[in-house]
Amino acid sequence: MMKIDVLTIFPDMFSGVFGHSILKKAAEKSAVQYNVVNFRDYADNKHQTVDDYPYGGGAGMVLKPQPLFDAVASLKEQADSDKTRVILLCPQGKQYDQKMAEELASEEHLIFVCGHYEGYDERIREHVVTDEISIGDYVLTGGELGAMVVIDSVVRLLPEVLGNQESHMKDSFSTGLLEHPHYTRPSDFRGMKVPEVLLQGNHKLIEEWRNKEALRRTLVRRPDLLEKIELTKEQEKWLNEIKKEYE
Numbered sequence: 001m002m003k004i005d006v007l008t009i010f011p012d013m014f015s016g017v018f019g020h021s022i023l024k025k026a027a028e029k030s031a032v033q034y035n036v037v038n039f040r041d042y043a044d045n046k047h048q049t050v051d052d053y054p055y056g057g058g059a060g061m062v063l064k065p066q067p068l069f070d071a072v073a074s075l076k077e078q079a080d081s082d083k084t085r086v087i088l089l090c091p092q093g094k095q096y097d098q099k100m101a102e103e104l105a106s107e108e109h110l111i112f113v114c115g116h117y118e119g120y121d122e123r124i125r126e127h128v129v130t131d132e133i134s135i136g137d138y139v140l141t142g143g144e145l146g147a148m149v150v151i152d153s154v155v156r157l158l159p160e161v162l163g164n165q166e167s168h169m170k171d172s173f174s175t176g177l178l179e180h181p182h183y184t185r186p187s188d189f190r191g192m193k194v195p196e197v198l199l200q201g202n203h204k205l206i207e208e209w210r211n212k213e214a215l216r217r218t219l220v221r222r223p224d225l226l227e228k229i230e231l232t233k234e235q236e237k238w239l240n241e242i243k244k245e246y247e
């Protein structure tokens, strides 16, 4: 079972996300155990202060090293695993993607450190953290939303979490491409029709249509992804056919 610890000064923010849908079911199935910890509890000063003014002056407060150093050390001690990834959410980190989600899903113990205010003392980054992750080129008020994004994308990949493992193997990015379009009943909704091939039950033709539409989507919306993957001969042939349609 994967163990996920979250260090935050706003633990209540996580009850909504961990208490619903797939993330809740994952814990019920014992695929994952969540532990949300207020690192204020580890502050060794009388007022449990976790932040202080920045040396050199300037706006904003900085998270002090002591509470986070001690909180991470204590969580590592409590874990069964001797291999822990300590992930700092940070706009200056490596930009998060599906490949990183897949890699993290194979770990046993993850600790997420959620920053707040202007930032954190640089010694936390240098001596406590193993990974720095950014969820995009924009600035959030705190690392909590970033941690939720990463945790959600990791937990759904754990074995047994999604009943049908195939459903995420074909997700956008897992194959290197965007996923094909989906349709459900009715086949004719106010004159808008479902592509004929999906109604005829020929699985080989359906698979071929899905593969081609995944290529089309990627070509139209994210051509940069096509440069990062190696296409099969068949995919190259389809892609050329699709490109011709747009000439």
Ligand SMILES: C[S@@+](CC[C@H](N)C(=O)[O-])C[C@H]1O[C@@H](n2cnc3c(N)ncnc32)[C@H](O)[C@@H]1O
Pocket (backbone or CB within 6 Å): 088, 089, 090, 091, 092, 113, 114, 115, 116, 117, 118, 119, 120, 133, 134, 135, 136, 137, 138, 139, 140, 141, 142, 143, 144, 146
């Ligand atoms: C207001 S931000 C601090 C930004 C910092 N002064 C800087 O310019 O890099 C407060 C906290 O939000 C989190 N955060 C902000 N943007 C993020 C992003 N794009 N991805 C992940 N975490 C982010 C980090 O934990 C950060 O310490």
